[in-house]
Amino acid sequence: MSPVPTTQLTSALDWRYATKQFDPAKKIPGDTWAALEHALVSAPSSFGLQPWKFFVVTNPEVKAKLRPVSWNQPQVTDCSHHVVFAVRKGVNEAHVDRFLARQMALRGDTPESLAGYRGMMVGFVNNLSASGQIDTWATKQIYVALGQFMAAAALLGVDACPMEGINPAAYDDILGLTGTEFASVVACSAGYRAATDKYATAKKVRFPVSDVVAHV
Numbered sequence: 001m002s003p004v005p006t007t008q009l010t011s012a013l014d015w016r017y018a019t020k021q022f023d024p025a026k027k028i029p030g031d032t033w034a035a036l037e038h039a040l041v042s043a044p045s046s047f048g049l050q051p052w053k054f055f056v057v058t059n060p061e062v063k064a065k066l067r068p069v070s071w072n073q074p075q076v077t078d079c080s081h082h083v084v085f086a087v088r089k090g091v092n093e094a095h096v097d098r099f100l101a102r103q104m105a106l107r108g109d110t111p112e113s114l115a116g117y118r119g120m121m122v123g124f125v126n127n128l129s130a131s132g133q134i135d136t137w138a139t140k141q142i143y144v145a146l147g148q149f150m151a152a153a154a155l156l157g158v159d160a161c162p163m164e165g166i167n168p169a170a171y172d173d174i175l176g177l178t179g180t181e182f183a184s185v186v187a188c189s190a191g192y193r194a195a196t197d198k199y200a201t202a203k204k205v206r207f208p209v210s211d212v213v214a215h216v
């Protein structure tokens, strides 16, 4: 890995904005999308438990159904890929074991070598379940993946609009998630900005660095 120059990172971050108008004619090429999908799948999570699933909507009919339950935001239908970030509800011991089975397959670890780690994770998820916080914990993990996705998109010159202005229950119905182990949390439209989107050139509104960063 060769690091990108700092100016390349800062210019990508400054170029990024929450896109209000996408050019519906411009689609994300397959290789670019594959890299963005990698950004989703490789996102870090607490204990690496990945309590999520990403639903990628490119079908115009599905997008058309999602738009009215997304505050009618045009990005949903005009973007190239509309990603729905769903949480895995009720993460439990069985999920920990699914994760550890994957680790054993990929790293050659043994159940014995992972027994202590397993005990720690099972205790962690059981405590969160007992206090009714397990889905809240899982939901926080989703936002890590969202952040990584948006930063990756910016570096690839892909525009994005994160979207909490959605009706998650209606999304679940449309995507067939109701009654499953997954529930929609947040979405992100991705594609290419329309030349007419005035927000592209609007000054970023951020508090001064000294207000939000403290060196202690």
Ligand SMILES: Cc1cc2nc3c(=O)[nH]c(=O)nc-3n(C[C@H](O)[C@H](O)[C@H](O)COP(=O)(O)O)c2cc1C
Binding pocket: 016, 017, 018, 019, 020, 073, 161, 162, 163, 164, 165, 166, 186, 204, 205
């Ligand atoms: C979690 C989250 C949810 C958001 N939901 C919406 C949304 O539903 N619609 C929208 O147009 N922008 C949405 N935004 C974009 C923010 O309004 C935007 O990031 C913020 O105003 C800063 O502007 P900038 O991203 O263009 O720098 C959301 C941003 C985040 C991080």
